[in-house]
Amino acid sequence: MYGIGDTVIVNDRMQRDYRYKIDARSGHDFASGFAPRFSPKEMLAMGVFEGKYCTDCTDEFPAEWFAEARTGDRPDPELNYFGIKSRQPLSVWRDKGWIIGPDPRGWFQWYCRYYLGRRLPEIDTRQIKRWRSFTRHSAQVRANCEPGDIFCRRKQRQALLQWSYDPFV
Numbered sequence: 001m002y003g004i005g006d007t008v009i010v011n012d013r014m015q016r017d018y019r020y021k022i023d024a025r026s027g028h029d030f031a032s033g034f035a036p037r038f039s040p041k042e043m044l045a046m047g048v049f050e051g052k053y054c055t056d057c058t059d060e061f062p063a064e065w066f067a068e069a070r071t072g073d074r075p076d077p078e079l080n081y082f083g084i085k086s087r088q089p090l091s092v093w094r095d096k097g098w099i100i101g102p103d104p105r106g107w108f109q110w111y112c113r114y115y116l117g118r119r120l121p122e123i124d125t126r127q128i129k130r131w132r133s134f135t136r137h138s139a140q141v142r143a144n145c146e147p148g149d150i151f152c153r154r155k156q157r158q159a160l161l162q163w164s165y166d167p168f169v
Contacts, residue, residue, distance in 0.1 A: 001062040002026065002116060012057040014104045022117040029117075034128045036164035040112045044069035048162045049087055051079030053108060061112055081161055082154040100126055107131070111164065134163045141169050 002008060002022045010018040027039060038046070040061070047070040054061070055071050070079040077085040093099050093106050101123035103110040110127045137156050145152035150168055157167035 004117065008060060008113075008116070008118070010057070010060050012060065014057075015102075018102060020102070020113065020118045020120075023119040024117040026117050027115055030114075031124060031128055034131065036111065036131070037166045038161070038164045040108070040115050041065040041069075043108075043161065043164060044071070046070070046161060047079050047081040048158075049080075049108065050075035050077050050085070052076075054105065054112070057105075057109075061116070065112075080158055081167070082151075082158040084154050084158055086155065086158040086162065098130075100130075108162065131163060134160070134165060137163075138165055138169045141167075 004022055004025065006022045008020050008022065010016075010020075030036075041064060044065055045068040051070050051072040052075040055073075058066050072079055075087070077083060080086050090099075090105075099106055100110070101120060103113065103123075107127060107130060110123065111131075114124060114127070137160050141153050141156055141160070150157065160167040160169075
């Protein structure tokens, strides 16, 4: 869809005429130590953010990401992989300082753009640090669940998936 040097122009409900350049190959050249388990396409197909996360910004991303995505017209916890409510209002994200830089939808939007090849070193460093700190949830699942019991701590597992960690640990 995009190649190195291309400029992406974003016009959706949350951003008008936002532009960014593609600096890396899509899905490659990630920062050292940043190894998400799933691509955005895989995450959307498994079911994240109650199916409503980026339904108005599909033009920005490859159409193939949405071919099997579990999306809907309104938030629906049944669209999540683990079938539970998993999100807080964007106002909570803003209040807690979780919206960083030019990505008004938060970490997943940043990850989608990073995956495409956008690189913003200062923002990337902060978001990757946030991603790394999320590993504590994997440790909690392993410490409190029997191996193979994917229904133990479903909310935490859904959160792991939404941060591109393996929720089946």
